[in-house]
Amino acid sequence: MNLTLEQIQDFKGKYPRQIWSLFFSEMWERFCFYGMRGMLVFFMISQLNFGDEQANLQYGATQAFVYAFTFVGGLFADKILGFRKSLFWGGLLMIVGSVILSIDPHQFFFLGIAFTVVGTGFFKPNISTMVGKLYKAGDSRTDAGFSLFYAGINLGALLGGYFCIAIGKGEMFSSFIPEDKRWNVAFSLAAIVMVVSLVNFIFTQRRLGPIGLQPQTLNADGTFSPMAKWKEYGVYVLSLVFVPIIMTMVSITEYTDLFMYIVGPLTLIYLFYEMTKVTPAERKKLWAALVFIIFSILFWGIYEQSGGSLSIFAANNLNKDLLGLDPNGVNNSGGAFFIIFLAPIIGLLWIWLSERKLEPNTLIKFGLGFIFLGLGYYLLFATKFFANLQGITSLNIFTIALLVITFGELCLSPIGLSIMTKLSTEKLQGMMMGMWFLASAYGQYVAGIIGANMASAREGATNYEKLITYTEGYKDLGIYALVAGLVLILISPFVKKLMQEVH
16 A cells, blocks of 8 residues: 555544554553563562662663663664664564563563663654654644554553553462462563564554655765665664663663763753754754753653552552552553543543634643642642551542543643654654653653652651651652643743744
């Protein structure tokens, strides 16, 4: 099916047909990713005998490298592989990582994680960029499309986030799975769904036309020739070389500290260099994109306690008063559950407001995201008022907090993916999408440090004292989020000028 880009973008209705296929590929990849993410801290504490503080730092380091490597994956996709080959190669590496963990997660934990980190770096930024390519510049339906796509992400997160940890802990299928094989099965499940994701993408390619094809080399006479094979194969070899490096840096968190101190400034220097090659109007848009990227670091630093400190909080301080569900499973998948229902509604709301010229600009949406995030963390703080003397509090109140935080996420994350494609130049789209995820890496890194500080402050304390320490920390995070949201709303007129015609 040889569709042209114009035919793809000239679609009727609210969503292009191709977005559904990309939706399912991303859904199963996110099952794999969030399934393993949800197991990390609990597995490290219960199976590898890590302390709470160490587990939080390891979690932050692992997640930071996952998102940091998306910058590398986006760069290689832009320059050499193209989005399709990059996505497929990343998926294969994720399958290898999941299979390694399924064989012996205790012995090969960091090796399997390293393969997953590198694979996610090649997969994640490029499928998001292809979604952006389905729309013409300025199409008011773009935000709705990314909101729908984000629902696919979270359907995978819901299934993987609950099933994997529940199987590993023995909360599900324990009568069928031997106790010593539960974690093997949980990691195997991640590998199986990743295979499904890649098979689906193979069939998807027929309807993508020129979107995501490998870039061609510009010759001196103005003609184009295929990319040299040695460059493509060189990327594959180099990415495998990265595996033992990532394995070492993730397992020794001091190396992660050094990496994060260096890579951010270097990335900014490279971006500033690329900005010298663009027009003044394009440069203003890139400055606007940088504002979104910087604030997103703070957002994810607060939001991503779910995989770290909230995982420990769920295991130690929550009851099962919500339909008897496992608190860790709810913590891992509750936000995703709400997004599945809310994302299409929010996307249609943006369209409805846009048609009536009432839609808030993207920066206002970001500000609202922070305000909802802050209110959600205040509800997490409020769980202490429902605790008994043993430090056990209500999973119901905890879940309501996740609902409020989800409204914040929907105001920021899918809109962030969309705005990166709108503000980027044609040649820098993969890089800017990578920078968006690199900002998430710093957010994950900060989240790990915050969680570790909460854990280290409560050594030897009673379970009730631990609950008070965590909830007081969540109150502070709520204050930071609310302040950031107000600042974003105040500076929105200035940033709107930098964005020019982009809304």
